[in-house]
Amino acid sequence: MESGNSALTQKRNYQREMEQILHAANNAPHVLLHACCAPCSSAVLERLTEHAKITIFFYNPNILPETEYRFRLEELQRLLREMLLTGEVELLEGSYEPERFLAFAKELAAEPERGERCRKCIRLRLEMAAQAAKEIGADYFATTLTVSPHKDAAFINAAGFEIAEKYGIAWLPSDFKKKEGYKRSIRLSQEYSLYRQNYCGCPFSKQETETN
Numbered sequence: 001m002e003s004g005n006s007a008l009t010q011k012r013n014y015q016r017e018m019e020q021i022l023h024a025a026n027n028a029p030h031v032l033l034h035a036c037c038a039p040c041s042s043a044v045l046e047r048l049t050e051h052a053k054i055t056i057f058f059y060n061p062n063i064l065p066e067t068e069y070r071f072r073l074e075e076l077q078r079l080l081r082e083m084l085l086t087g088e089v090e091l092l093e094g095s096y097e098p099e100r101f102l103a104f105a106k107e108l109a110a111e112p113e114r115g116e117r118c119r120k121c122i123r124l125r126l127e128m129a130a131q132a133a134k135e136i137g138a139d140y141f142a143t144t145l146t147v148s149p150h151k152d153a154a155f156i157n158a159a160g161f162e163i164a165e166k167y168g169i170a171w172l173p174s175d176f177k178k179k180e181g182y183k184r185s186i187r188l189s190q191e192y193s194l195y196r197q198n199y200c201g202c203p204f205s206k207q208e209t210e211t212n
């Protein structure tokens with residue numbers, strides 16, 4: 001069973017697992033890619049569109065205030081218009097429902113990044129991505145979140161596999177920061193003059209950035 005946070009899970013090479021899946025596919029699979037922002041999406045799209053048809057799913061109830069949420073979405077839309085990509089990409093916007101995030105996050109306000117608040121936040125976004133992938137008939141669901149060195153790729157992949165079993169839709173493992181993925185996202189962000197936010201998304205991460 002593909003789940004858990006064991007030492008074994010920590011050692012897995014999710015980038016290689018993703019490559020093996022994509023290279024073994026006879027036809028380009030349809031991947032629903034949960035995306036958090038344009039900078040993270042840039043390098044991930046460049047890597048994935050060579051091998052897959054992509055539906056980007058922008059579902060981020062954790063981003064506050066709403067003006068910030070709208071601006072991140074607009075930057076993603078601009079990137080999709082301007083970036084030269086080899087494959088097919090479409091954008092699907094999820095509902096903006098910050099109350100759903102705040103319902104569990106408020107009492108976890110003091111948690112540090114990568115703590116319980118972040119784990120619940122990531123799980124919520126992956127669960128919604130799995131449901132959306134199922135609805136549109138995608139072959140896999142995945143997330144851009146593993147491009148960030150601030151995120152725990154082992155946790156994200158373990159959660160992805162668990163959620164995949166729950167919803168009956170395959171998880172595409174990833175560790176997009178590997179093979180210079182994170183550096184590439186910085187270069188592409190400069191090339192397309194993308195807005196690079198200085199906090200993860202929620203008010204708690206904003207406060208943490210401002211006080212450090």
Ligand code: SF4
Nearest residue numbers: 118121200201202205
């Ligand atoms: S720091 Fe980022 S991942 Fe963690 S709860 Fe806030 S928005 Fe979600």
